[in-house]
Amino acid sequence: MNFTQRLRTIQRAKNSLLCVGLDTDSTKIPQSLHIHGEPLLEFNRRIIEATQDLVCAYKINLAFYENMGAHGWSTLQKTLGYIPEGIVTIGDAKRGDIGNTAEMYARSLLIAHRFGATTVNPFMGFDSVEPFIRNPEQGAFVLAVTSNPGARDFQYLKSGSRPLYEHIIRRVKSWNTKKNCGLVVGATRPGELRRIRRIVPDMPILIPGVGVQGGSLKSAVRYGCNSRGFLAIVNASRSVIYASTGEDFADAARESALALREEINRYRAAYFGRPH
């Protein structure tokens, strides 16, 4: 089963487009967890336990683990072990390098860590992306329009009649022979999301930027989904995992994830009818 099919199957089975981002920061987790030998891992374990029935994916931001050196990689590996089958795991690493180096990064993320998908930076072109899309079962979400202010610096530069991001998505479309390519489009860019979904009607789109970054959930669903109300992956990180800073963090994360999933599903029903 190719990645796009797998994602659709999981989204249908879980009735969820929600992805929770495990951007776990040791300075932000409850103080009480520091009695554990591995406080970040315990935090992740409890977040996963509390939210696993509500999500189609978990996104793991590698910066937050890399930042802890050797120990971080062990936490990452063990965290992946807590995520049940039937949920997409996204290694949010945004790597991009020349062929032989991209190959090493891909080997680490897709073979050693067995992520179901990764995020990839397109700046260095095809040979920097190819190792990430070699296996049809594993996906790669290529950055198109990002949610941050700096997105304006280069992604919107017009070449011919089209902005850079549109050149990128058209190129990614041509690379998608195995149906395992996706795009990253920030929820803070609803107009662009709408435009992009028209160009790639059936490509998975990872949409970060709702929650703390302020993107509209309604637009993310309305413009991010395919015509059947699938293939948008709406990511929330900080607004879910830090919903409470107290002992009740896992319950609070669950409530926050549940509310997001239901809001997403209300918009899906409104714009696409019953999922089909």
Place this chain on the structure above:
Amino acid sequence: MNFTQRLRTIQRAKNSLLCVGLDTDSTKIPQSLHIHGEPLLEFNRRIIEATQDLVCAYKINLAFYENMGAHGWSTLQKTLGYIPEGIVTIGDAKRGDIGNTAEMYARSLLIAHRFGATTVNPFMGFDSVEPFIRNPEQGAFVLAVTSNPGARDFQYLKSGSRPLYEHIIRRVKSWNTKKNCGLVVGATRPGELRRIRRIVPDMPILIPGVGVQGGSLKSAVRYGCNSRGFLAIVNASRSVIYASTGEDFADAARESALALREEINRYRAAYFGRPH
């Protein structure tokens, strides 16, 4: 002392523009090293010992360490411990992410690992680069034109009268208030290198792609140096560290590095006169 001044001082003191890339791959190091508890570390230790008087910098390609998980990060940390003072250490990680994540990556590379400089991907714009250029003593080499075939996919797209890479370098020039920004320009792109050096007469340029990738050393020196014959950093990785696959790998690496440094210095003398 800002990064640009520091680099110039080191290049003068060492009479070298050569950077050796420690892209150390466990499948390529001599079999005999595998009796050591940490074969990659032993390989790096001997390469550094054999070449440290010949280089201005070592570039460590993070993919090759990340690929080994927790153990790789420990090897990376210990390798940095073998590099003497007075040599620039470049963490070649090409990271690029939204502000709070870029901050985590920068903290890992610049504070935890204390790299003297990093490579950074500009695609996500200023807030993705800013954490890497906050400390004037530590540099960031921003990707402009890369040495790989995929560089053609997006870096040359024209916006207005200028290719994307030129928009990037002009933007980086405006970010360079602390004199710690640099650029990455592949040695396989001599025409672009020449053009870029005219726009940024005194910015460090990291030039990978001589050796295995086939870029011209002569052009790298001629077009990459500032008017005084400094601030180009010519990187060679595989052609130096794998100069021999036998027991004599360290001696062979030294010979290869020595030959490169001398050839570079001959071109410097020819094009810029005695270093001044």
